[in-house]
Amino acid sequence: xxxxxxxxxxxxxxxxxxxxxxxxxxRLLHESLEELGYDNNYICVDGVxxxxxxxxxxTLGSAIESHHGKAPTIARGVKLARPETMxxxxxxxxxxxVIGLSETLNAAHFADPITTFVLNNNNYGMTGGQMSWTSLxxxxxxxxxxxxDPETTGMPLDPLKMAAQEERVAFAARAALNSPxxxxxxxxxxxxxxxxxxxxxxxxxVEMLSPCPTDWNLTPVQAIRxxxxxxxxxxxxxxxxxxxxxxxx
Amino acid sequence: MAELLIDKELCxxxxxxxxxxxxxxxxxxxxxxxxxxxxxxxxxxxxIFCGTCYTVCPDTVFEIRA
Numbered sequence: 001x002x003x004x005x006x007x008x009x010x011x012x013x014x015x016x017x018x019x020x021x022x023x024x025x026x027r028l029l030h031e032s033l034e035e036l037g038y039d040n041n042y043i044c045v046d047g048v049x050x051x052x053x054x055x056x057x058x059t060l061g062s063a064i065e066s067h068h069g070k071a072p073t074i075a076r077g078v079k080l081a082r083p084e085t086m087x088x089x090x091x092x093x094x095x096x097x098v099i100g101l102s103e104t105l106n107a108a109h110f111a112d113p114i115t116t117f118v119l120n121n122n123n124y125g126m127t128g129g130q131m132s133w134t135s136l137x138x139x140x141x142x143x144x145x146x147x148x149d150p151e152t153t154g155m156p157l158d159p160l161k162m163a164a165q166e167e168r169v170a171f172a173a174r175a176a177l178n179s180p181x182x183x184x185x186x187x188x189x190x191x192x193x194x195x196x197x198x199x200x201x202x203x204x205x206v207e208m209l210s211p212c213p214t215d216w217n218l219t220p221v222q223a224i225r226x227x228x229x230x231x232x233x234x235x236x237x238x239x240x241x242x243x244x245x246x247x248x249x
Numbered sequence: 250m251a252e253l254l255i256d257k258e259l260c261x262x263x264x265x266x267x268x269x270x271x272x273x274x275x276x277x278x279x280x281x282x283x284x285x286x287x288x289x290x291x292x293x294x295x296x297i298f299c300g301t302c303y304t305v306c307p308d309t310v311f312e313i314r315a
Binding site: 001002003004005006007008011013014016017018019020021022023024027179180183184213219220221224 | 251299
């Protein structure tokens, strides 16, 4: 049976690389905003990194560019001033989990009704693929030429797990943008997280493992396989915390 | 009659849609778009309008009119 599908109204041509997960996320985000009736009443607080290209990917969208890593803090301020507006952060792993680790955890701790979205591509994408705290052991990047060595640089950091331990976080989940099934699941998490903000005034955080073919030196199809075969070993998919009815933990 | 529309100028030829198409209805064309990619094309005889290509496309190339 044919299914009706149409590009969300505010999206236009984007400038991300071929096969990049950011384009997938922005589509899922805007589909969710449209379905919730907030596509004309939202403010996106952008991190620094490839997520900053979000400005160029929308027409008439509302976005603020934050300082590096400070998006959750700015979003909390925006939400205070505009409580009726959907406010969310759109960050990469370098922004939310390294430079802005403190802000991410503080936002989860205070749990103001904002939503945090993190695209984790296991490296610093925008600056050319340097090693991130989220890079996997053995992963070759421009600053770990022989592969990441856990002996000297530690194991991959999992701030989503840390955030999920905070008492007032309503929903924390990790999805991957690497297959139709996982992309549909990511959409479910994104929509749920946004819904929690506007209907129950709660904080939620959603991480998505995102393909970065250019910096991983893989073809796009090899990149989505790499997520399935390697990245999920250290970043398992699923709901880490769900305090809503029927949500379990 | 359902229809699959392809905006060739948005396509960056990542190949996700071709990889996941359950009917092998999609392939790269030989022409180039303005971004110098060879955009995807559809074999209309094979397409079942399931929406998988839309789901996996990072560049909103596809539209399906049911």
